[in-house]
Amino acid sequence: MPTPLSDALPLLLGSASPRRREIVEALRIPCAVLPADIDERTQALESPESYLERIVSAKRMAVHGRAGERAFGAALVADTSVILGDEILGKPADVDEAERMLARLSGREHRVLTRYALSLPDGSLVAERTVTSRVWLRAGTSSELRGYARTGEGLDKAGAYAVQGLGAFLVERIEGSYSNVVGLPACELVVDLRDAGLLGPYP
Numbered sequence: 665m666p667t668p669l670s671d672a673l674p675l676l677l678g679s680a681s682p683r684r685r686e687i688v689e690a691l692r693i694p695c696a697v698l699p700a701d702i703d704e705r706t707q708a709l710e711s712p713e714s715y716l717e718r719i720v721s722a723k724r725m726a727v728h729g730r731a732g733e734r735a736f737g738a739a740l741v742a743d744t745s746v747i748l749g750d751e752i753l754g755k756p757a758d759v760d761e762a763e764r765m766l767a768r769l770s771g772r773e774h775r776v777l778t779r780y781a782l783s784l785p786d787g788s789l790v791a792e793r794t795v796t797s798r799v800w801l802r803a804g805t806s807s808e809l810r811g812y813a814r815t816g817e818g819l820d821k822a823g824a825y826a827v828q829g830l831g832a833f834l835v836e837r838i839e840g841s842y843s844n845v846v847g848l849p850a851c852e853l854v855v856d857l858r859d860a861g862l863l864g865p866y867p
Contacts, residue, residue, distance in 0.1 A: 666737065666784060668864040669694050669857070673737035678727035683828065683847045684742060691850055692867065693857070698734070700726040700741055706754075712747045716779035716794060719743045728787050738790070738862050742780035744847050746823030748772070753823050756813075762824040763813035769823060770834070771803030776823075776845045782856055791856035795849040797840030799827070804834050 669675050671694045677685060680699035688695045700723035706715055723741035731739070746753040748768060756762035776799055781792040804812075818824035818831060825831035827838075827845045843850040857863045 666790070666861045669737040669862050673735060675857075675862075676727065676731060676734070676736040676739040678723055678739055678741040681847055687843055687846065687848045687850055688740075688853075691854060693863075695740075696734075696736065698727055698730055700724075700730075702726050704743070704754075706752055712745055712750065712752050712777060713794065715752060716743055716745055716777060720779045720781050720792070724781050724783055724789075728783070731785070736785060738785070738857075738860070739783050740780060740853075742778055742848055744776065744778040744822055744844075747775040747777060755820055755822055756818065756824045759813050759816070759819070762818050763810050765824040766801075766804070766809045766813060766818070766834075767806075769801050769825070770809060771801065773798055773800050774823070775799070778844045778847060778849055780848065780853065782860060782862075790860040790862075793852060793856070795841055795844045795852055797838060797842070797844045799835060799839075799845060800837040801825070801834045802836040808834070 674694040674696045677695050677697050678700040702722045704719055720741055720743050727739050727741055753765055756765050776797045777794055779794040783789050817826050817829050827835050841849045
């Protein structure tokens, strides 16, 4: 049976995302950050689900490869994709691309998929899953979309918007996990940590 996470044996978060770290810390789960550095480009004819499976698997291997002799209780890696139809919308390259991306999402429904994997220090997988949320952005005016793109908030985010920031002014409705849209489904994560024996008495 795995040892519950603690300050001495924290959850090793293989992500540079401050949003994911904030979600883990809000859940009062001891964590340390060791980002995975991999090529996240899509491949030809790759479905969103297959893309996430490949990327999360690569991140998991990269984090365990970097961990060395570091003490930790479990590793967590994740990746989030914004899907319009069957197309993966990544991070915009610049403000102009962010504005075009927002215009495509405006007034429509899209899906946000986050896949994560939990593994023990020996590399063995204890949980993995993909969580889907549906998001509706209201039909913003061209000046609103341009103005928001120019704030730069969405330049490092898939889909070019931040649901937890200023971008909330465009989000009309969410069906499913809100934290999943931010970058990590909190409810599912806690369930998987508990079922794996990685949480002591909780909360």
